[in-house]
Amino acid sequence: MNLILLFQDDFITNTIARLQGRRLRHVLQVHRASVGDELCVGLLNGQIGVGKITVLSQTLLEMEVRLERAPPPALPLTLILALPRPKVLRRVLRSVSAMGVKEIILLNCFRVEKSFWQSPFLNESSVKEQLVLGLEQARDTVLPEVLLRPLFKPFVEDEVPALVKGTLSLVANPAAADPCPRDVKRAVTLAIGPEGGFIPYEVEKLLAGEFIAVHMGERILSVETAVPALIARLF
Amino acid sequence: MNLILLFQDDFITNTIARLQGRRLRHVLQVHRASVGDELCVGLLNGQIGVGKITVLSQTLLEMEVRLERAPPPALPLTLILALPRPKVLRRVLRSVSAMGVKEIILLNCFRVEKSFWQSPFLNESSVKEQLVLGLEQARDTVLPEVLLRPLFKPFVEDEVPALVKGTLSLVANPAAADPCPRDVKRAVTLAIGPEGGFIPYEVEKLLAGEFIAVHMGERILSVETAVPALIARLF
Numbered sequence: 001m002n003l004i005l006l007f008q009d010d011f012i013t014n015t016i017a018r019l020q021g022r023r024l025r026h027v028l029q030v031h032r033a034s035v036g037d038e039l040c041v042g043l044l045n046g047q048i049g050v051g052k053i054t055v056l057s058q059t060l061l062e063m064e065v066r067l068e069r070a071p072p073p074a075l076p077l078t079l080i081l082a083l084p085r086p087k088v089l090r091r092v093l094r095s096v097s098a099m100g101v102k103e104i105i106l107l108n109c110f111r112v113e114k115s116f117w118q119s120p121f122l123n124e125s126s127v128k129e130q131l132v133l134g135l136e137q138a139r140d141t142v143l144p145e146v147l148l149r150p151l152f153k154p155f156v157e158d159e160v161p162a163l164v165k166g167t168l169s170l171v172a173n174p175a176a177a178d179p180c181p182r183d184v185k186r187a188v189t190l191a192i193g194p195e196g197g198f199i200p201y202e203v204e205k206l207l208a209g210e211f212i213a214v215h216m217g218e219r220i221l222s223v224e225t226a227v228p229a230l231i232a233r234l235f
Numbered sequence: 236m237n238l239i240l241l242f243q244d245d246f247i248t249n250t251i252a253r254l255q256g257r258r259l260r261h262v263l264q265v266h267r268a269s270v271g272d273e274l275c276v277g278l279l280n281g282q283i284g285v286g287k288i289t290v291l292s293q294t295l296l297e298m299e300v301r302l303e304r305a306p307p308p309a310l311p312l313t314l315i316l317a318l319p320r321p322k323v324l325r326r327v328l329r330s331v332s333a334m335g336v337k338e339i340i341l342l343n344c345f346r347v348e349k350s351f352w353q354s355p356f357l358n359e360s361s362v363k364e365q366l367v368l369g370l371e372q373a374r375d376t377v378l379p380e381v382l383l384r385p386l387f388k389p390f391v392e393d394e395v396p397a398l399v400k401g402t403l404s405l406v407a408n409p410a411a412a413d414p415c416p417r418d419v420k421r422a423v424t425l426a427i428g429p430e431g432g433f434i435p436y437e438v439e440k441l442l443a444g445e446f447i448a449v450h451m452g453e454r455i456l457s458v459e460t461a462v463p464a465l466i467a468r469l470f
Binding site: 002072091094095098099100137138139140182183216217218219220221222224225226228229230231232233 | 237307326329330333334335372373374375417418451452453454455456457459460461463464465466467468
C-alpha cells in the first residue's frame with residue numbers, strides 16, 4: 001500500500017479522516033507509523049496528498065488530511081478481456097488497476113468456462129476490492145469501471161462499433177502477422193482472449209469489427225503475463 | 236501446456252517417449268486427445284516438434300516423436316531480481332521463463348525478508364517446476380538458469396562488473412529521471428528491487444557499478460506486474 005485510499009465516509013470533519021480495519025492494520029504493521037508521521041493518501045476519484053497522524057491506537061487512527069495534487073494520468077485504453085479463471089481474474093484486476101487502465105470489459109467467449117461466471121470473485125464488492133488494491137499499489141485514486149458482458153455476439157455486434165470509434169483497435173493473437181505497435185500515443189481498444197485463445201469465429205467477428213490482430217512474438221503468454229506486457233508495449 | 240516438454244529419460248527408444256503423471260493427466264483432461272492425435276512437444280534444451288500418440292490409457296501414454304525446429308530465440312537479458320515473497324516468486328519464475336529470460340539472479344537486499352530465503356519454493360526442484368511450466372506455456376525448451384545470491388555487497392562488488400560488461404545495465408526505479416528505453420536491440424542487465432524498493436545505499440552501489448536508473452512512469456508497480464512490463468518495454 002503505497003497510498004492509503006480514503007473514502008468520503010472516512011471523514012469525520014472536512015479534513016480529519018478516521019480509519020479502522022485493514023488500513024489501520026497496514027499502518028501499524030507495515031508502515032509501523034507513529035503519531036505525527038505523514039503518510040501518502042488519496043481521496044477516491046479525487047486528489048492525492050498527505051495524511052498526518054493525530055491519533056493512533058490498536059483500534060483507531062485519525063489523520064489530518066491535506067489533498068494537493070492530481071492522481072497520475074489514466075491510460076487511454078479500453079481493455080476487453082475474455083473472463084479469466086477466478087484466481088487469475090483477481091490478480092489481473094489488481095495489475096491493470098495499478099497500470100492505470102480505467103475501462104475494463106470482461107467478456108464471454110467459447111473457451112471461457114461457464115463456471116467462471118458464477119465465481120464470487122465477480123461480485124461487485126470483490127472486484128472493487130482488487131481494483132482498490134491496485135490503486136493503493138500505484139498511488140492512484142480513480143476507480144476503474146468494470147463491465148460484464150456474458151454474451152459475445154451481441155456485445156461485438158451492438159456495442160463494439162461505438163466503443164472502438166476513433167481508437168486503434170487491436171486483438172492480441174500469437175498467430176498475427178503484425179507485431180504489437182509501440183508507444184502509440186493514441187486511444188486504444190485492446191482485446192485479449194482466454195487461455196487457449198479466441199476461436200476462429202470470434203477472431204473473424206473482431207476483425208470484421210475493425211480490429212487488427214497483433215502479436216508479442218511467437219511465445220504464447222498466459223493472460224497474467226500478456227496483459228502487463230501488451231500494455232507496457234503500447235504505452 | 237501449449238507444448239509438452241520431454242526429458243531424455245522419457246524416451247524408451249530413439250523416437251518413442253512414454254509419459255505418466257502430470258503430463259499424461261493434462262493430455263487426458265485438457266487436450267482430451269486420442270490415439271493418432273499429434274501434440275506439440277519439445278525436448279528439454281533441444282528442438283521442438285510433434286508427438287503422435289500411439290498408446291493412450293488412464294495410466295500411460297506413448298508417442299512417436301519427430302523433432303524438427305529450433306525453439307524460439309532467447310531474450311538477451313540477465314535479470315537481477317530482489318528475492319520476492321515465495322508465492323510471488325513462483326509466478327514470476329513462470330512468467331519470465333515464458334517470456335524467454337534465460338539468466339535469473341535472485342538477490343538479497345535490505346527490504347527482502349530473511350524468511351524468504353528459507354522458503355521451500357527456493358529448492359532446486361521447486362524452481363525447476365515453475366520454469367518448466369513457463370516453457371510449456373510459451374512453447375520453449377531451453378531451461379533458464381537461476382542463481383541465488385544471498386549477499387548483496389559481494390555480489391555487486393565482485394560479480395556485477397563481469398556480468399554487465401558489454402550490456403545496457405538498468406535498474407528500475409520509480410524515482411528515476413529517465414524512462415525505460417524501448418526496443419533496445421542489445422543485451423541488457425536489468426535489476427528490479429523488492430516491494431518497497433532498493434534502499435538508497437543499494438541504488439548507489441548499483442549506479443557506481445554502471446547501472447542507469449530508469450522508470451516506467453510515476454506509478455509504483457508490484458514486482459509481478461513490473462517484470463513483464465519492463466521486459467515488454469525493452470524488447
